[in-house]
Amino acid sequence: MIPPKPAARAEKVSLWRYMRLFRQDILSAQPAKLYRAWMAEFRTPFFRSYLVNQPELLRTVLNERPMDFPKSDRVGEGLRPLLGDSVFLTNGATWQRQRRIIDPAFEGGRLRDTFPAMKAAGEAAVARLLDRQGVVEIEEQASHAAADVIFRTLFSIPIEAPIAAEVFHQFREYQRTQPILNLAAFVPVPRWMPRFHRSRTKETARAIRRLITELTAERQDAIAAGTAPDDLATKIMTTADPETGEKFETEEMVDQVAIFFLAGHETSASALGWALYLLAMFPEVQERVAEEARAAGEIGFADLSKLRFTRDVFRETLRLYPPVPMMVRETTRAERFRDRDLPLGSQVVLSPWHLHRHERLWDRPDEFDPDRYGTEKGRACLRDAYMPFSAGARVCTGAGFAMAEGTLLLAQLVRALRFERIPGDEPVPVAYLTVRAKDGIRLKVTER
Ligand code: HEM
Secondary structure (H helix, E strand, O other): OOOOOOOOEOOOOOHHHHHHHHHHOHHHHOEHHHHOOOEEEEEOOOOEEEEEOOHHHHHHHHHHOHHHOOEOHHHHOOOHHHHOOOOOOOOHHHHHHHHHHHHHHHOHHHHHHHHHHHHHHHHHHHHHHHHHOEEEEHHHHHHHHHHHHHHHHHHOOOOOOHHHHHHHHHHHHHHHHOOOHHHHHHOOOOOOOOOOOOHHHHHHHHHHHHHHHHHHHHHHHHHHHOOOOOOHHHHHHHOOOOOOOOOOOHHHHHHHHHHHHHHHHHHHHHHHHHHHHHHHHOHHHHHHHHHHHHHHOOOOHHHHHHOHHHHHHHHHHHHHOOOOOOEEEEOOOOEEEOOEEEOOOOEEEEOHHHHOOOOOOOOOOOOOOHHHHHOHHHHHHHHHOOOOOOOHHHOOOOHHHHHHHHHHHHHHHHHHEEEEEOOOOOOOEEEOOOEEEOOOOEEEEEEO
16 A cells, blocks of 8 residues: 555646645656656746755755755745744854754753653643544644644643744645745746745734744743753753854844744654554554553653654654755856756755665665665655755754654644554645645544
8 A cells, every 4th residue: 555645747747837846845846767866957037946855955055065055035934924034044154053052952861851741742632633533634633733842842831822823823824825936946036036925924924923933932031040840942042152152132032933833843744744644554563652651651751762664654754754845955156967067056955755766776666664764775765855854054953853853743633642554545645835735734543
């Protein structure tokens, strides 16, 4: 049984038709040959972009010379009203300084401190589903759970707290008004053409920032008064850059909180939704997860290492449905990749979506097989052909956090509940802000 995959386009199409297809869905707009190619070129009248799938070239861009391939400006265009100068969008010295302040909050030891808040969010998600049993829209539940994780770990408040609930509500609104914006680099729009952020989008971005500013300013005061809880926000706001001694001012912290919330909850929710669908599709795998979770007993941070199969299920989900399907960088000088010259200012597209399903790299690339990571080949692919969190200097800050969260929540949910498919109701993957199901994911949920 092959998990849902969008049909790729077989024939060559005109630029005009490509743009139309693209607007519908970036995944099915791409030609099927990208699942076999090492590199491909898209020429448009306005700029060139190159999709790179070859592991050595990916290493060059992400690990060896990341500063030569900064994030493309185009990526941020749609997101800037919301994210300002967040670490997700900045480049060069500003980005380096921001990472020096943020990274310590996500190190292993801190993850242990964050764990109880994550676990409480998982327990709340189980309780919500136990209440709702029957046919449930899973993406909505996954978003709720992932947003709860972020609020509890960042600000020590549950999603039910009025201000957290309002931020969550506004983000959903934002997403509806501004889809696929992180993939703007693909859309062949010339630079001189004015961009419009729809006024509704701008308004929503302002509302979200107002709420986050309130939270951040309150926290600033609590830190000054010595009453702040020891969570991620306090850690980040009290960490000084080891090189300059600077800390984040409220405004810059608001930018970071906005990206933690967006990057942290959208992505994890997408992965959790697909993981539950895959487990419903493969009931024998679901039973193994339930068994492993039961055997782990009361799960503490140290017990995460006992949930190896559950972790591999989450890993395999991130391979088949990487929440961030593509990333875009820009060349800062002329480059030569394989037998092609890339002029200065070219867009370099890195595609976890295609790399993870590459026919020359993976065995049975479209099949769901969490046991593959126990094999020599699977481990080699994990090293060379797997990058759901990107790689190198700009790797996702929350990668360790997200792996712990995904493994824990899956174990908690599947230990308490059974997830079953509804015949004929198969989700269709499309790339919105992250890889989502076109019309949601519905599953039958019952208590075990
Ligand atoms: C399954 C969950 C997640 C996935 C698949 C994921 C994936 C990614 C990817 C692919 C990038 C690189 C994007 C690019 O280079 O264009 C990224 C960056 C980032 N992620 Fe995550 N992420 C996840 C969860 C999280 C969480 C939980 C947080 C924080 C709480 C987070 C915070 C960030 C930040 C701050 C960046 C920007 C890093 C930089 O540019 O230096 N992510 N993420």
